[in-house]
Amino acid sequence: MGKPALARQICEGTEPAPRPSLRIYAPSAEMTAAANVVLSEFAPVEQATAEPAFRQLDPTPELLAELADASERLETAQPEEIIAWAHHRFAPHLTMATAFGPEGCVILSMLAKVAPETYVFNLDTGYQFQETLDLRDKIARLYGIEVDMLQPELTVPQYEAFHNGPLYKTNPNQCCFDRKIKVLRAAATKHHAWMSGIRRDQSTDRARAGIVEWDKKFNLVKISPLANWTKKDVWKLILDENIPYNPLHDQGFPSIGCWPCTRAVSEGETDERAGRWSGTAKTECGLHTLEQQDGSGI
Secondary structure, three states, rough: OOOHHHHHHHHOOOOOOOOOOOOOOOOOHHHHHHHHHHHHOOOOOOOOOOOOOOOOOOOHHHHHHHHHHHHHHHHOOHHHHHHHHHHHHHOOOOOEEOOOOHHHHHHHHHHHHHHHOEEEEEEEEOOEHHHHHHHHHHHHHHHHHEEEOOOOOOHHHHHHHHOOOOOOOOOHHHHHHHHHHHHHHHHHHOEEEEOOOOOOOOOOOOOHHHOOOEOOOOOOOOOOOOOOOOHHHHHHHHHHHOOOOOOOHHHOOOOEEEEEOOOOOOOOOOOOOOOOOOOOOOOOOOOOOOOOOOOOOO
């Protein structure tokens, strides 16, 4: 068989015949559309794994019985055990609300050991002491727990302009409701259970708190790891473990809330909440009251 024409020409020293020039035309709109259809039909489709939609818990008889049983079993448990149970039962839908009081700081120190991934938030009314805000940063540096600061829709200037002045002077119940209760209710829709730092020896309302119970006000399971602790228990742990706390406690403030409604207590005042809403019958912001009528107790 003879050599191919091109090879024969090279061997024989002759030049190959010139090739005709190639003209390239842009594809028409019809061709491009047809190609896109083909690609869409045969391109691989990524299958996203959809997470089940979050649903709030319903206080069924079965759930209420479970909570009552757990509360009874945990009555004599240490706070770390209660937190571990709560994390096992409700994570990742477990949260904690803290105002950075001594009890809250103690629980945060325990969370860092037991369940550091727990979502923690603060109801930032816009009226908090600077010392409280500084404590939040100190805890974040020490324990690695970033507390989310949840705020009302209106800033303090907007809120006071809307009410023609500071509402805490004329209607502190409504002020607490707007800047704390409503914010917590919105946050509650994303969780199944929340932990608080209340103690039974703090007030009449709190004296009836269970370790684990259903919170009708916020439609959540409420867990109080320090319910059966005393003030002395809390401060002993703070001093023993060098847990950060608000320096205002060393200046006569046993209980700290918003600066316009909190004062230092006088010598001889034994009620640790005597400095809150001084001069009124109000003793609670409403987060931990069991009953609420016409805004009282908020």
